[in-house]
Every structure is written in C-alpha cells, then in structure tokens.
C-alpha cells in the first residue's frame with residue numbers, strides 16, 4: 094500500500110505539530126508558566142500519527158498520561174489543547190483537566206489518563222459499543238511498557254479476545270517505565286505475551302513512520318473486518334524526562350542525543366520521502382515553518398486566555414441521570 098502525497102504531507106504536518114507543541118511546553122514548563130504536571134511525547138511522534146492516520150471520528154482512542162501527541166494525531170485542536178494545559182477557560186475541557194485529562198469525544202479522543210493502565214478497559218467499552226451498534230468503528234488503546242504490566246491491561250486483552258472486539262492495543266515501549274528500564278521489567282517480549290492471549294501481534298520500529306503505518310493498517314483492517322483484536326509492540330524513545338523536571342539520572346550519557354542523530358522519526362521520514370522523490374525538501378521546510386508558527390500562535394492564545402471564573406468551578410461537575 095502506498096500513501097498519497099496529500100497523506101504524506103498530512104502525516105509530516107501532524108508530526109511537526111506534535112514536536113513543536115512538546116518543545117514549546119518544555120520551555121514554558123522550565124520557565125514556570127504551566128500549572129500541574131506535564132509528560133512529553135517528543136520522539137514518539139511516528140507512533141501516534143502512524144496509527145491515527147487510519148482512523149476517523151467514529152473510531153475511538155484512549156491515551157496515557159503522555160497524551161498530547163495522541164490528541165493531535167487524532168485531530169484535536171492544538172490551540173484548545175494549549176489553553177487546556179495552561180488551565181484557561183477556553184481550553185478543550187474548560188481548563189479543568191490540564192495535560193493529563195485532555196479529551197474530545199467529538200473526535201473520538203476519550204482522554205489522556207492519569208491512571209497507568211486506565212485506557213485499555215475504556216477501549217473495550219468503546220469497541221463493544223462499535224460492535225453492538227455496528228458503526229464499523231474500531232478502538233485503539235495506547236499503552237506504555239509500564240502500563241503493559243497492569244492487571245487492567247491483561248484483563249482487557251482477555252476481554253477483547255473473548256468477545257472478539259474491534260480493538261488494537263498499541264504498546265509504546267519507550268524503554269523506561271518512569272525510571273525502570275523495560276528490558277528489566279517486562280521479562281519477555283510483548284509479542285509473545287499477546288500470543289498467550291491468542292492475539293496476533295507484531296514488533297514495530299517506532300522511529301519509522303512507514304513501519305508503524307503499515308503494521309497499524311493491518312491491525313485496524315483486521316479489527317474493522319470483525320476478525321478481532323491485535324497488538325503492536327512499538328519500540329521507540331522519548332526525548333525528555335519521564336515528567337518535566339525529571340533530572341533523567343537513569344539514562345546513560347549521550348543516550349538521548351544518539352537517538353536524535355541516528356533515528357529521529359521526523360528526520361527518517363524526511364530522508365525517506367526526499368530520497369524516493371515522494372515529496373521535495375522545500376515543501377517539507379514549508380510544513381516545518383508553518384507548524385512552528387501555528388504552535389507559537391497557540392501559545393500566545395494560551396497565555397492571553399482568560400482563567401475560569403468562580404462560577405465556572407461548578408459547571409460540568411454533576412450530571413443528572415434521568416431514568
């Protein structure tokens with residue numbers, strides 16, 4: 094399968110938006126401008142975008158605590174996201190959620206999630222809904238390597254398999270669960286583990302957008318065709334600490350720089366599409382500059398945005414259930 098030029102441009106645009114979004118947040122957090130906790134996704138862009146390129150608004154995703162990239166990849170508005178992270182009234186969730194609770198149900202983005210392993214059970218619910226209502230939709234759980242060891246994740250694999258749900262579990266193995274190396278904690282590979290649940294699975298190089306895109310295409314097509322759940326073990330790296338403010342004492346000297354120079358996802362994408370003459374470097378530079386300007390603009394809106402008022406505190410807190 095080949096991507097069209099428009100799809101390639103859209104993919105690069107999404108990846109550049111995510112990179113700029115995260116780099117800006119890194120600076121703003123260091124300057125003390127952001128309330129709350131922030132976990133950045135820079136370095137992992139090819140995974141979120143490579144998967145979400147196959148989805149539309151009837152499809153649902155559940156994210157992790159490292160959710161900005163998944164949100165942008167699924168089509169959430171970066172300006173409303175930035176306002177949300179700055180705790181502003183016009184944020185995507187009224188400024189009440191912040192980084193770890195951004196959601197936009199109209200886009201099928203069920204939310205970032207502060208609970209490690211919280212996403213997979215939500216995805217089983219979304220996948221069951223899609224199956225029952227015959228919407229043709231699929232549901233994708235993004236899961237960290239740490240979250241892959243949670244009981245909630247195992248139970249979800251089991252449920253998805255037994256009920257033959259249109260679900261895909263994308264384990265984003267950035268080699269560390271907080272500061273614990275995944276090589277130490279996982280005790281086996283994710284592919285064998287999925288097979289233990291009877292799910293097809295494959296390992297994917299998460300720096301390579303094209304590898305992720307192709308593996309996700311197969312898994313999502315299976316799910317849409319009613320052939321049940323599968324799992325992708327996506328191996329990649331993150332560029333910043335576990336959370337902003339993390340001194341990263343658990344990584345070797347030069348470890349991050351080496352990944353950036355040898356297998357940065359944006360760099361590899363650019364190399365591939367220019368070498369194969371699918372896109373030229375001038376148009377890629379335009380996309381990079383536009384993404385940079387767009388995020389700078391989002392940041393300016395977020396800084397200028399109004400804070401929620403006292404009255405806003407009581408909205409969206411209680412729900413009336415009418416039976």
Ligand SMILES: Cc1ncc(C[n+]2csc(CCOP(=O)(O)OP(=O)(O)O)c2C)c(N)n1
Nearest residue numbers: 159207208209237238239240267269270271
């Ligand atoms: C149920 C639960 N346990 C522990 C935590 C604390 N915690 C937050 S992130 C994290 C590590 C998660 O690692 P991983 O799933 O690999 O994601 P990564 O941060 O590497 O992207 C932990 C233990 C939590 N938020 N929720």
